[in-house]
Amino acid sequence: QISHAMDGQSRKHRILMVSDFFFPNFGGVESHIYYLSQCLLKLGHKVVVMTHAYGKRSGVRYVTGGLKVYYVPWRPFLMQNTLPTLFMTFPIIRTILIRERISVVHGHQAFSTLCHEALMHARTMGYKVVFTDHSLYGFADVGSIHMNKVLQFTLADIDQAICVSHTSKENTVLRSGISPDKVFMVPNAVDTAMFTPSSNRLSCDEIIIVVISRLVYRKGADLLVEVIPEVCRLFPKVRFIVGGDGPKRVRLEEMREKFSLQDRVEMLGAVPHAQVRSVLISGHIFLNSSLTEAFCIAILEAASCGLLTVSTRVGGVPEVLPDDMIVLAEPDPEDMVRAVRQAIDILPGIDPQIMHRRMKKLYSWDDVAKRTEIVYDRAMQSSNTNLLDRLPRYLTCGAWAGKLFCLVMIINYLVWCLLEFLQPAEGIEEVPDIGPLHIHSDSVDDQCEAQRN
Amino acid sequence: MVQEQKGETSSGMYTYKHHGDKGVDIHEIFVKKSRTRVLLSYCGLILLLAIVCRSLLGKEKLCLESVWSVTFGILVAKCLQYKPVKKESVVIMPSFGVQLEIHFWSGRVDRHFVPIGKILKPLLNECVTPVTCYWSLALLLRDEEELKLVFQKFRPPVKMLVPIWRALCAFTDSECTSRHSTVSKPNRSEA
16 A cells, blocks of 8 residues: 555656636636646646637747646637537547647636536546536526536546535535545645735724725625625725726726715726735735635635635635634625624734735645645546446436437547547657756856857 | 768658758658549549539520539539649758748649748747647748748658758758857957
8 A cells, every 4th residue: 555655656647737717817717727737847747738729829838837838729609618519629639638648637617618528538538537626506597507417427427526625525516416535625725925915014093905806796796885885984994995897896886976985995997916916915904705605715815915804604715714814704784894893803913924924834836736646646546447337427417418428428439439540649749848948048048158158 | 963862761641851962951851642632633623514514505594503503613623622742842051041842743843942041040839720739840030920831731740840940950050150250250350
C-alpha cells in the first residue's frame, strides 16, 4: 500500500482542463482554472487548457508559466457557451488529446457545453475524466431540470468529481444521482499575495461598506436596494462603495435618487479585476448579499484584504470563513441590517494584518493543487472498461433518458471508429514539451548581450 | 548542373528532398498524385456537361430551372476541381532572399520571391481550425500584418518542416550578423 502511494506521488499527470470559461473572461471559474493550472505546473505536471475562441483571440496561446491554451474557433452562442453540436467537436478534441499525450481530462462547470462534450468524447476514447462543479442549481424550473439531466449523463460514467464545498457536494449528488464516494471536496482558494491589506489602517470615524458583485438577481441586488437606505438611516457615519455592473444597476441608481444618497453611496461601475484590491482596501466591511453561492471567492478576497464580512447565510458561504471573520444573516433585509449593526460593533476589534495572516494559513492554491493531484491519482487507478460494460450505467438515468443516452454513446463510439479510419492516431504528431518560458527568456537576453558586444 | 544531395525522407504521402545547387540551398516537398481526386474531378466535369446538354437539347425552352441546374453543375465541378500540385520548394539564396515555388503536374510554376531584408523571422506555428490542429512554417515579414506561409498547398508533417525552419533561421541569423559587422567596421577604422 505504501509503495502504491509512493508511485502515486511520483507519477506526473498530463492534464487537459476544458471549460467555456477562461481568460480573457474574469470570474470564479476562470481564476480557479488559471490558479490551479499554475500550481499544478509548479508541482511538475503538464497542463493544457482548452476553451473557445474569444473574439480575435483564436489558436494556440501561451500564458504565464508556459501554460498552453487552445482557443478553438467555435463561436459561443449563448452566455459564453459553445454551440452544442454533440459530435462535431470530436475531431478537434481527439486531435488535442493525442498530440498532447493527455492522461486526464478535467472539465469545469456544469453550465459549459464544451466541458460536457469533451468529457463525453474523452470517455469514449478511454481517457480518465474528472469533473468539477462550481455552482449550485435548483431542481424545479425548466432550465435546472434540463441542466440536471445533462449533468446526470456526464456524471453517470465519470471517474471522479470535485465540488467546492460540502453544500455543493450535497447539491451535486442529489441532482445527478452520482455515488457520494466518487465526489471529493476541494475548496477554492485566494491569491493572498495579491490581496493584501493596506499598510495604513483606516480610521473608524467614517465606516465604509464595500460591495463588489455583478448587479444581477442571483447576487441579491434587490436585497441591497432594501438594505442600503435602512443602514444609511440608522447609522449616519456609514458610507457605501458599490462596484460592479449589471441589469439591476438601474434599481440602485433609482434608490440613490429616491433617498438622496448621492453623497453616501458611490457607484463605481464595472471594476477591472486588477483594481479590485484597491477598492477593497478603501473599506472596513464587505457586504455580500448573494441569494445562492456554492463557495464565494469574493468574501475570501475581502478577508484576505482585512475586511470584516457581512453575508447572507446561503449555500456554501458558512463553510468559507471562521465565525469571528464573518457575520451571517438570513437573506432578508431586516436580518441583514441587524448583521451590519453587529459588524459595526465588533469592527474596532478587527486587525486587518492578523486577518490576512490567518487567511494565508487557511487557504492557498498550492494546497488545492495537492488535493486535486490526489483526485487525479485516484482517477488513474479506476479500471478501464469497454463500451458494453459502460452502457448499463446510463440506463439508470431514466426510463427514456437512459435509452437515449445509450444511443448517443453508441453513435459517439461509431464516430470515433470513423475518425480512427479517416485519420489514424499514428498520423497525428505529438507536440514536444516546451519548458517554462522564463528559461527561454534568459537565453534570449544572453544572445542579445552577445550580439551587442 | 552540380547538384549536391543532402538528404531525403519520406512519410505517408509526402517526400522531403534537400539538395544544394551552385551555393543555393533547395528544400523540396513532393506529394503523390491522388487518383481518387482525379476521378472525382472528371465526374464533376461529366456532370456539368450532362446538365448543359440536357438544358440545350431538351424540348423545353431555357427557363429559370435550367439556369439553376447549370449553376449547380458549375459549383459542383468547381468544388471537385483538382489542380494537382507536384511539389512545393523553398530555394534559399544567400545574400538575396528566399524563393517559394509551387510546381503543378500540368507544368505550371508559381513563384514568389521574398528578399532577405523583408524577413524578420521564420516561425513554426500551430494552427487551430474547428476540426483539427496542425503545424505550419511561416515567415514573419517586416511592415506586414500577415504571416507569409512557406507551404501554401501542403500540410507536411513537422519532422519535415524542422530542418527547413533551421535552414531558414541559420540563413536569417547569418545575414543579421554580417549586417551588424558591416555597420561596426567604420567605427573601428575611425578609432
